[in-house]
Amino acid sequence: MTIVDIGIPKRLVEFTVDGAPVRVPEGSTILDACTAAGKEIPTLCYGDTLEPANACRVCMVEVEGSRTLVPSCSRKAEPGMVVHTDSERTRISRKVVLELLGSATDLSTTPDVDRWMAETGAEPSRFGPDAATVAQPAIVDNELYVRDYEKCILCYKCVDACGEQWQNSFAITVAGRGFDARISTEFSNPLPDSACVYCGNCVEVCPTGALSFKREYDKREDGTWDESRQTATTTVCTFCGVGCNLTLHVQDNEIVKVTSPHESSVTHGNLCIKGRFGWQHVQNR
Amino acid sequence: MDLKLLDAVASREEEEAVAGFAGGGRDQLLPALHAVNDRVGWLSQGALNLICETLHVPPADAYGVASFYSLFALAERPERVVHVCTDLACRVNGAETVCEVLTEHVGAAGKARGGVTWLRSPCLGVCERAPAALAFQAGDPATTELVAPATGASAVLAAQRAPSASDGAPPLLHQKDGLRLLRRVGVVDPSSLDGYRATGGYAALRTALRMGEAAVLREVTDAGLLGRGGAAFPTGRKWAATAAQPAGPHYLVCNADESEPGTFKDRVLLEGDPFALVEAMTIAAFAIGARQGYVYLRGEYPRALRLLRNALAVCRERGYLGVDIMGHEGFSFDIEIRRGAGAYICGEETAIFNSIEGFRGEPRTKPPFPVEKGLFGKPTVVNNVETLVNVPLILTEGAAAYRAIGTEASAGPKLFCLSGNVERPGVYEVPFGTTLRELLALAGGVPEGRSLRAILLGGAAGGFVRPDELDLPLTMEDARAAKTTLGSGVVLVLDDLADLGGFLLRIAEFFRDESCGQCVPCRIGTVRQEEAIRRVLAAGSEERPLLREVGGVMRDSSICGLGQTAWNAIESAIDRLGALR
Numbered sequence: 001m002t003i004v005d006i007g008i009p010k011r012l013v014e015f016t017v018d019g020a021p022v023r024v025p026e027g028s029t030i031l032d033a034c035t036a037a038g039k040e041i042p043t044l045c046y047g048d049t050l051e052p053a054n055a056c057r058v059c060m061v062e063v064e065g066s067r068t069l070v071p072s073c074s075r076k077a078e079p080g081m082v083v084h085t086d087s088e089r090t091r092i093s094r095k096v097v098l099e100l101l102g103s104a105t106d107l108s109t110t111p112d113v114d115r116w117m118a119e120t121g122a123e124p125s126r127f128g129p130d131a132a133t134v135a136q137p138a139i140v141d142n143e144l145y146v147r148d149y150e151k152c153i154l155c156y157k158c159v160d161a162c163g164e165q166w167q168n169s170f171a172i173t174v175a176g177r178g179f180d181a182r183i184s185t186e187f188s189n190p191l192p193d194s195a196c197v198y199c200g201n202c203v204e205v206c207p208t209g210a211l212s213f214k215r216e217y218d219k220r221e222d223g224t225w226d227e228s229r230q231t232a233t234t235t236v237c238t239f240c241g242v243g244c245n246l247t248l249h250v251q252d253n254e255i256v257k258v259t260s261p262h263e264s265s266v267t268h269g270n271l272c273i274k275g276r277f278g279w280q281h282v283q284n285r
Numbered sequence: 286m287d288l289k290l291l292d293a294v295a296s297r298e299e300e301e302a303v304a305g306f307a308g309g310g311r312d313q314l315l316p317a318l319h320a321v322n323d324r325v326g327w328l329s330q331g332a333l334n335l336i337c338e339t340l341h342v343p344p345a346d347a348y349g350v351a352s353f354y355s356l357f358a359l360a361e362r363p364e365r366v367v368h369v370c371t372d373l374a375c376r377v378n379g380a381e382t383v384c385e386v387l388t389e390h391v392g393a394a395g396k397a398r399g400g401v402t403w404l405r406s407p408c409l410g411v412c413e414r415a416p417a418a419l420a421f422q423a424g425d426p427a428t429t430e431l432v433a434p435a436t437g438a439s440a441v442l443a444a445q446r447a448p449s450a451s452d453g454a455p456p457l458l459h460q461k462d463g464l465r466l467l468r469r470v471g472v473v474d475p476s477s478l479d480g481y482r483a484t485g486g487y488a489a490l491r492t493a494l495r496m497g498e499a500a501v502l503r504e505v506t507d508a509g510l511l512g513r514g515g516a517a518f519p520t521g522r523k524w525a526a527t528a529a530q531p532a533g534p535h536y537l538v539c540n541a542d543e544s545e546p547g548t549f550k551d552r553v554l555l556e557g558d559p560f561a562l563v564e565a566m567t568i569a570a571f572a573i574g575a576r577q578g579y580v581y582l583r584g585e586y587p588r589a590l591r592l593l594r595n596a597l598a599v600c601r602e603r604g605y606l607g608v609d610i611m612g613h614e615g616f617s618f619d620i621e622i623r624r625g626a627g628a629y630i631c632g633e634e635t636a637i638f639n640s641i642e643g644f645r646g647e648p649r650t651k652p653p654f655p656v657e658k659g660l661f662g663k664p665t666v667v668n669n670v671e672t673l674v675n676v677p678l679i680l681t682e683g684a685a686a687y688r689a690i691g692t693e694a695s696a697g698p699k700l701f702c703l704s705g706n707v708e709r710p711g712v713y714e715v716p717f718g719t720t721l722r723e724l725l726a727l728a729g730g731v732p733e734g735r736s737l738r739a740i741l742l743g744g745a746a747g748g749f750v751r752p753d754e755l756d757l758p759l760t761m762e763d764a765r766a767a768k769t770t771l772g773s774g775v776v777l778v779l780d781d782l783a784d785l786g787g788f789l790l791r792i793a794e795f796f797r798d799e800s801c802g803q804c805v806p807c808r809i810g811t812v813r814q815e816e817a818i819r820r821v822l823a824a825g826s827e828e829r830p831l832l833r834e835v836g837g838v839m840r841d842s843s844i845c846g847l848g849q850t851a852w853n854a855i856e857s858a859i860d861r862l863g864a865l866r
Binding site for chain 2: 054055056057058060068069071074089092093096097100101103104126127128130131132153154156163168169170171172173174175176177178179180181184185186187189193194195
């Protein structure tokens with residue numbers, strides 16, 4: 001028998017999205033409501049297992065009566081709210097925000113972004129060839145995962161996952177400010193000297209590939225990473241008795257990455273070093 | 286939380302600086318960083334490690350906080366640093382010449398030579414004596430010397446010898462008659478509580494205690510006091526909403542992080558009449574039910590810090606702060622000063638909370654608003670210094686009399702900071718509704734032989750006004766109707782010789798420097814804005830459509846007011862002055 005936690009009964013909030021009435025449980029965000037209604041609002045920094053940082057500003061919508069646009073990922077639906085997800089203002093904002101990101105950051109491994117760029121008509125190159133970027137070499141200072149900060153959009157998800165929201169390791173932070181703001185250890189010391197416990201939960205939540213597993217990074221470098229040839233199988237971790245779900249990503253009969261289902265009530269997508277990285281023994285043939 | 290600390294060890298000096306913080310929590314992080322930076326001049330890995338161990342803060346977090354503030358150095362830096370203001374008013378008054386002379390005699394900015402280095406600084410808040418420089422010497426105790434107005438020679442001298450521990454001259458007022466807010470400045474000894482009381486000080490608190498909390502709230506609401514920090518929110522409504530919150534404790538925060546370039550009115554109040562702020566905060570605390578208040582004071586105001594510290598100590602000694610204030614049983618309140626460390630964004634009402642709590646000074650998402658969840662997640666009132674200093678006036682004069690000053694929608698007296706190409710720069714107090722022309726006349730207009738080119742009203746986040754618009758009455762409503770803002774009261778005057786392009790570029794640089802970096806439109810948008818202005822100035826290219834689009838999205842989609850206003854002044858220069866074409 002499966003016990004499903006249905007929680008405390010919630011009142012329904014009625015409001016309007018793009019002219020259509022919507023009813024959602026109290027506490028839902030505008031993004032929740034739109035997702036439930038099958039409407040896509042692009043977002044990059046939204047983490048389904050994390051508190052919204054609402055830093056990327058890709059998911060901005062127009063709420064009548066509000067001076068500025070509002071982030072749909074964090075704004076709770078209120079009764080009578082009138083929301084427009086596809087107005088002239090939201091389209092321009094989405095286009096320019098994507099252009100700003102694309103002009104400063106390498107988005108080549110960010111899922112969906114090419115499609116959104118095409119849909120909005122974004123042209124990051126219009127800021128000219130001399131536009132400042134965050135280009136820098138990738139940091140490979142351990143055998144488990146790689147930090148490629150020219151792909152980092154500063155969504156704060158890795159910091160939140162490493163810190164008080166999940167892992168409580170507090171190994172990384174946002175340092176500096178403005179365009180110089182960056183994800184860093186203390187004094188930019190190498191990861192092995194930091195408080196990192198290699199749970200890989202930061203990699204799990206990274207939306208752009210700025211953090212990637214070493215295996216994936218190496219295979220991308222030598223051109224052998226091919227998601228179309230991969231299968232994903234969810235199983236149970238055998239290292240201890242907790243029973244975490246592991247999703248094994250297998251390419252050419254070889255495990256290339258381990259993730260965990262975000263909807264799992266045991267892990268919520270999080271794992272420890274053993275579950276995340278301890279799979280080499282499976283394929284020592 | 287198990288901390289993994291760094292291997293690095295603190296020096297004896299660093300240990301001494303941190304010793305006083307034993308038993309403290311994370312909210313002591315900013316003071317602890319100051320203590321080491323003041324003592325040694327920079328923050329080593331060993332010092333940071335010791336701070337983290339003492340306050341139980343993860344090293345990465347502490348590094349993220351320390352690297353947020355421009356006054357802290359995380360690489361070895363000489364004990365003596367000269368900060369040269371190159372911001373708007375100083376720029377107009379020859380700051381670049383000071384920089385050139387320093388480069389020639391002391392070396393390039395940021396390069397250590399002979400135990401000293403000099404740095405370009407955002408607005409130091411002494412625009413009436415521009416250009417300004419602030420010399421800092423680490424030690425026990427650290428000393429500072431404000432050099433204003435600075436010349437190349439005096440700046441070089443400040444770099445070559447230990448600071449004379451002068452925190453600058455007392456504020457000078459050119460205006461003598463009809464003053465309310467400024468009536469004690471330059472007249473009454475700002476270090477003397479008796480002097481303050483002899484000129485009516487603490488009569489307002491006595492009145493407030495007699496009236497009771499509800500009546501104070503009503504009086505402030507009826508007076509129509511609007512916040513003077515730039516947003517012009519009704520103060521009475523803010524107080525009443527906080528007072529009504531069931532969650533406790535309630536907090537009061539005085540925003541004295543006056544960092545808007547061209548603004549120095551709060552400094553003049555703090556330096557000239559610090560007891561008035563203490564009394565005003567005590568009244569506010571009584572009305573909203575707060576036992577603890579904070580003054581978040583910008584790190585670059587040494588004189589204000591000294592006088593405010595003195596005022597708090599004297600008030601505690603004499604029963605004007607602490608338990609059962611003025612004999613009123615059950616009313617306890619105290620105030621702590623928090624020094625900022627060089628971050629304009631910390632003037633944003635929610636960034637202040639993060640900064641005080643020991644986190645990076647990034648703004649929080651609203652809602653929830655501070656009246657509901659503010660400092661330490663509790664109901665909080667944040668008021669600017671000038672706003673608070675109006676409160677004793679309201680209680681002594683009465684709401685009706687106060688309301689009779691100014692206009693229906695903008696009640697009371699207002700302080701304006703005149704700087705730039707103006708005969709007598711300084712803070713001027715006028716009733717709301719005075720025209721810009723009258724205000725300019727008070728300050729003597731542009732220097733003889735020059736003509737007015739434009740006025741930047743409201744600061745870097747404000748807008749330009751043309752010479753043919755001088756009949757604008759200075760009220761919140763008239764400014765709004767004229768599509769500009771009074772902001773924090775900046776009136777920065779540019780004459781016909783001013784380099785408008787360079788001035789706009791400095792505004793763009795300012796926002797790029799001061800963006801916290803949290804959201805994309807502001808973090809990257811301010812960089813693209815500056816790049817586009819550089820291209821116009823260098824090559825005359827057409828960048829207005831791009832500027833408009835980026836500026837519009839910064840305004841529409843940034844998290845806080847910094848990004849939302851980063852394009853205001855530049856847009857108004859394009860639209861009203863025909864700039865950048």
